[in-house]
Amino acid sequence: MQHYDTIIIGAGHNGLICATYLAKKGQRVLLLEASETLGGLAATREFHPGFKAAVAHTVSHFSAKVARDLNLTAHGFDSPMVPMPTVGLNAAGEHVVLTGIGVDAEIIGVSAEDAASYRQYRQLLQRFVELLEPFWLKTMPRVGDTRWSSLLTFAQLGLKMRLLGKQDMGEFMRLAMLPARDLMDENFDSELLKAVLSWDGLIGSKMAPRSPNASVLTLLYRMSGELGGAHAIPSGGIESLVQALYSAATASGVEVKIGARVGRILIQGNSDGLKTTGVELADGEQINAARVVSSTDPQRTFLELVGVENLEIEFTNRIRRLRCDGYVAKLHLALDGLPNFTGLAKPDGRMIIAVDMDAIEFAFDDAKYGGYSQQPVMEIVVPSLRHESLAPEGKHVLSAHVMYVPYKLKGGWTEDARAALCQRVIDTVAVYAPQIKAQILHSELLTPQDLEQTHQVTGGHWHHGELSVDQMLMMRPTYEAAQYSTPIPGLYLCGAGSHPGGGLMGGPGHNAARKILE
Amino acid sequence: MVSIIQSPLVQHDAKQVLLPSPFHPRIEQHCLVKNWMSWNGYQTARVYDTLASEYFAIRSSCSVMDLTPMEKYRISGPDALSFLNRLVVRDVSALKPNRVTYVVWCNDEGKVLDDGTIFHLHQGEYRLCSQHHQLDWLLISSLGMDVSIVEETHEVAALAVQGPTAYSVLSAAGFDGLDQLKPFGILHTQLDGFEVMVSRTGYTGDLGYELWTNPSNALALWDALFGVKQRGLYDLRCIGLDALEMVRIEAGFIMPGDDFNTAETTVRAGHDRSPFEIGLGWVVNFDKPHFTGKQALLREKDRPIERRLVKLAVEGNKPPVDSFLYDGKKGRRIGTIKTQIWSPILKANLAMADVEYRNGKLPVQIWAEIYYQKELEWQVTWAQCRISDVPFWTHPRRSATPPQNC
Numbered sequence: 001m002q003h004y005d006t007i008i009i010g011a012g013h014n015g016l017i018c019a020t021y022l023a024k025k026g027q028r029v030l031l032l033e034a035s036e037t038l039g040g041l042a043a044t045r046e047f048h049p050g051f052k053a054a055v056a057h058t059v060s061h062f063s064a065k066v067a068r069d070l071n072l073t074a075h076g077f078d079s080p081m082v083p084m085p086t087v088g089l090n091a092a093g094e095h096v097v098l099t100g101i102g103v104d105a106e107i108i109g110v111s112a113e114d115a116a117s118y119r120q121y122r123q124l125l126q127r128f129v130e131l132l133e134p135f136w137l138k139t140m141p142r143v144g145d146t147r148w149s150s151l152l153t154f155a156q157l158g159l160k161m162r163l164l165g166k167q168d169m170g171e172f173m174r175l176a177m178l179p180a181r182d183l184m185d186e187n188f189d190s191e192l193l194k195a196v197l198s199w200d201g202l203i204g205s206k207m208a209p210r211s212p213n214a215s216v217l218t219l220l221y222r223m224s225g226e227l228g229g230a231h232a233i234p235s236g237g238i239e240s241l242v243q244a245l246y247s248a249a250t251a252s253g254v255e256v257k258i259g260a261r262v263g264r265i266l267i268q269g270n271s272d273g274l275k276t277t278g279v280e281l282a283d284g285e286q287i288n289a290a291r292v293v294s295s296t297d298p299q300r301t302f303l304e305l306v307g308v309e310n311l312e313i314e315f316t317n318r319i320r321r322l323r324c325d326g327y328v329a330k331l332h333l334a335l336d337g338l339p340n341f342t343g344l345a346k347p348d349g350r351m352i353i354a355v356d357m358d359a360i361e362f363a364f365d366d367a368k369y370g371g372y373s374q375q376p377v378m379e380i381v382v383p384s385l386r387h388e389s390l391a392p393e394g395k396h397v398l399s400a401h402v403m404y405v406p407y408k409l410k411g412g413w414t415e416d417a418r419a420a421l422c423q424r425v426i427d428t429v430a431v432y433a434p435q436i437k438a439q440i441l442h443s444e445l446l447t448p449q450d451l452e453q454t455h456q457v458t459g460g461h462w463h464h465g466e467l468s469v470d471q472m473l474m475m476r477p478t479y480e481a482a483q484y485s486t487p488i489p490g491l492y493l494c495g496a497g498s499h500p501g502g503g504l505m506g507g508p509g510h511n512a513a514r515k516i517l518e
Numbered sequence: 519m520v521s522i523i524q525s526p527l528v529q530h531d532a533k534q535v536l537l538p539s540p541f542h543p544r545i546e547q548h549c550l551v552k553n554w555m556s557w558n559g560y561q562t563a564r565v566y567d568t569l570a571s572e573y574f575a576i577r578s579s580c581s582v583m584d585l586t587p588m589e590k591y592r593i594s595g596p597d598a599l600s601f602l603n604r605l606v607v608r609d610v611s612a613l614k615p616n617r618v619t620y621v622v623w624c625n626d627e628g629k630v631l632d633d634g635t636i637f638h639l640h641q642g643e644y645r646l647c648s649q650h651h652q653l654d655w656l657l658i659s660s661l662g663m664d665v666s667i668v669e670e671t672h673e674v675a676a677l678a679v680q681g682p683t684a685y686s687v688l689s690a691a692g693f694d695g696l697d698q699l700k701p702f703g704i705l706h707t708q709l710d711g712f713e714v715m716v717s718r719t720g721y722t723g724d725l726g727y728e729l730w731t732n733p734s735n736a737l738a739l740w741d742a743l744f745g746v747k748q749r750g751l752y753d754l755r756c757i758g759l760d761a762l763e764m765v766r767i768e769a770g771f772i773m774p775g776d777d778f779n780t781a782e783t784t785v786r787a788g789h790d791r792s793p794f795e796i797g798l799g800w801v802v803n804f805d806k807p808h809f810t811g812k813q814a815l816l817r818e819k820d821r822p823i824e825r826r827l828v829k830l831a832v833e834g835n836k837p838p839v840d841s842f843l844y845d846g847k848k849g850r851r852i853g854t855i856k857t858q859i860w861s862p863i864l865k866a867n868l869a870m871a872d873v874e875y876r877n878g879k880l881p882v883q884i885w886a887e888i889y890y891q892k893e894l895e896w897q898v899t900w901a902q903c904r905i906s907d908v909p910f911w912t913h914p915r916r917s918a919t920p921p922q923n924c
């Protein structure tokens with residue numbers, strides 16, 4: 001029987017990254033992917049003959065360190081990337097446009113006061129981004145652990161806070177849990193600007209502008225990359241990032257198998273306790289390894305692959321209680337030509353449809369009670385503008401993240417329900433791009449439930465589990481499993497459900513590998 | 519799959535604070551001093567007439583106690599065995615049908631939540647009896663498993679019949695086939711046309727049985743037993759919880775919640791206890807693949823325990839109520855008495871005590887500082903204590919099969 005040092009479950013970007021780090025250190029690594037494509041939620045797939053799209057459509061904070069460590073440029077990933085403008089759409093064409101990176105950010109379409117506030121706001125946030133910078137690529141201390149190395153991590157935050165100065169320190173403490181709405185109302189007048197700026201703290205989470213929790217922290221997390229919160233599509237598309245990761249993995253000796261669904265993680269128990277011995281594939285084949293690292297979400301990993309009989313009762317209960325219901329649906333349109341948005345020369349930005357924060361809040365209110373809004377809010381890109389091979393010559397792909405679409409719809413996600421939502425979303429887009437309906441060759445709408453099926457992610461959740469204070473940092477996914485190791489010796493986590501969280505960032509994969517190599 | 523059935527028998531009467539047991543019409547007649555207390559919400563006698571006569575019924579003739587208030591759960595379904603094996607520290611796979619075993623269960627940190635007994639009623643069907651209410655924990659434990667947990671506390675009437683003449687009394691009452699029933703065995707039988715389950719289990723360290731039946735048969739069962747007394751064959755006495763407390767300490771059985779803080783009720787760190795800390799290391803089975811708390815208990819090998827619950831005989835005749843324990847007369851404080859009784863049969867003060875356990879060793883010397891009153895004047899005295907690593911009292915009758923007919 002073959003024997004591996006490490007088996008990694010799931011070839012999303014985190015699985016690929018973790019595998020590569022381990023293989024580079026000489027480990028024999030087998031990466032098993034259930035589907036026929038690599039990249040997980042970032043996989044590019046054909047949704048209509050000749051038209052392709054990836055669920056994750058832009059990159060905002062992919063770790064520069066990971067790109068460097070794995071030499072991704074040499075493998076075809078263009079880093080740093082060209083940031084795209086973020087556009088707050090207005091039906092009459094009076095858009096708010098944000099360009100540039102970090103403190104050099106520019107703004108068009110708002111009053112001089114708002115523009116000035118925007119610069120100050122960016123500077124303040126940038127200081128906080130730097131404050132948190134050491135945390136994303138670090139293993140969080142274990143709750144109750146008083147060892148020196150753990151305390152050091154806290155000490156670092158303390159020191160960084162001291163360096164901020166008294167006023168900023170106070171501000172940080174105040175803002176960290178502030179609802180997005182209060183932060184925006186304090187700083188700006190333009191309703192459209194407020195909606196756009198709150199967007200990145202909210203998307204992917206079960207949070208709206210008025211929700212208390214950690215939307216500012218989520219925002220700072222997304223601003224942690226070199227793009228300072230701007231988004232980009234690599235010239236070869238999201239596909240080129242996945243391809244580069246795959247190329248780096250195989251170059252360092254990782255063995256990758258697709259169409260290999262893991263059915264069970266093999267665990268043995270004896271008088272020394274439990275031990276992970278390998279995996280069993282859905283077809284019954286067993287493969288041994290000294291350790292198993294799972295990039296699938298925590299609920300799936302523990303409840304399905306490990307099995308509750310191997311877990312402690314309270315731990316199991318915490319995993320079962322993880323909040324994993326996704327609230328983002330995906331719209332893919334195959335278009336006969338380039339869509340024309342009123343007042344935009346070219347739809348090459350990231351376009352947000354949310355006229356004000358109430359629009360976001362009301363859409364959320366509907367979803368909270370199991371419905372979806374008749375005025376859905378969303379983020380749109382036309383990825384084929386940057387990555388031409390996504391569509392046949394002269395044709396285009398429109399990709400939209402639609403909020404808030406509940407995982408559990410009252411009455412269930414029937415064909416009719418999905419079709420009705422799809423129509424509603426298209427109608428909404430058409431308010432800003434009036435000729436678009438005539439250009440549509442095919443449309444596909446993926447609800448969170450569809451994403452759960454197609455991408456093997458519990459709840460179809462963006463982060464594999466809500467990224468909120470109770471499930472963040474040393475609580476992610478839950479204590480006892482927040483340091484990538486788990487209660488079962490030899491079993492580790494490396495996916496978006498672990499610190500720092502989801503998005504195309506690579507933190508969990510990087511941190512898990514470092515923990516394993518410790 | 520989890521179901522909870524609410525009993526039709528338990529109807530709440532607003533004027534009735536405590537629930538009457540199915541035996542209550544008879545109990546009420548026997549209970550002369552009306553010294554009631556609540557046991558899991560049931561109206562339960564602390565004492566029926568005099569403590570001494572109840573105690574001696576257990577030790578020298580035959581006692582009857584209403585066990586109905588004890589928490590009972592029916593556990594069945596395809597995953598019943600793996601559910602139990604994950605729940606308790608003992609290996610339940612070894613428990614054959616018609617056998618009973620004593621168990622404890624722990625939280626993730628390996629701290630004891632409660633103790634109880636598992637009855638393997640029929641192949642794959644179990645009853646768990648526990649000291650305290652455990653439904654929440656059992657339901658949480660069942661998530662993700664195909665097992666049914668049904669609380670049946672109110673659906674099963676139970677009596678304990680304990681003492682040297684227990685076998686004779688039951689035989690005289692009409693129970694057949696008890697001669698071959700071994701300790702911890704179960705017999706499904708009939709009495710006057712109704713079903714009764716008899717288990718050879720108890721808490722006295724002597725011969726004893728527990729009888730389990732549908733509440734509708736409760737009074738018939740009671741009358742069959744006390745008919746033996748009426749016919750002048752054997753004496754039989756009801757006993758209350760105070761007499762039980764005496765014999766359970768003599769027999770060395772611990773009481774969660776009294777002798778140690780259960781994990782669920784512990785607020786401050788370090789005040790809960792692992793099985794090893796309460797002297798129940800022998801029920802922990804590290805060989806089975808997994809149970810909740812196993813990893814934490816394995817870690818105790820590296821980080822040895824620092825406290826131990828011990829059985830303590832205390833010299834003299836002053837009751838060491840709540841006494842502090844010292845490593846010498848006026849020495850360093852090393853522990854406290856948790857529960858204590860005067861044992862008439864052994865003529866000694868017996869206690870359960872929590873003491874320091876250093877480097878894997880029990881204290882060499884233990885002295886109790888005892889406060890007592892003389893005509894309302896407080897006095898203090900010192901008494902030397904001796905740890906007993908076996909039950910203070912037991913009798914060969916307890917395990918002889920067939921039981922001696924006396």
Ligand SMILES: Cc1cc2nc3c(=O)[nH]c(=O)nc-3n(C[C@H](O)[C@H](O)[C@H](O)COP(=O)(O)OP(=O)(O)OC[C@H]3O[C@@H](n4cnc5c(N)ncnc54)[C@H](O)[C@@H]3O)c2cc1C
Nearest residue numbers: 010012013014034040041056057058262456496502503504
């Ligand atoms: C609708 C939506 C839109 C998003 N848009 C963006 C975006 O624009 N930009 C951005 O940065 N982030 C975006 N995200 C978030 C981002 O895509 C994810 O957080 C990230 O891709 C997670 O990566 P991962 O490697 O941790 O897990 P995944 O990408 O989910 O990979 C896990 C892999 O494990 C495999 N797997 C599961 N079970 C098994 C099994 N039993 N055996 C073998 N393999 C298995 C899966 O098939 C999958 O390939 C979006 C998320 C959603 C849901």
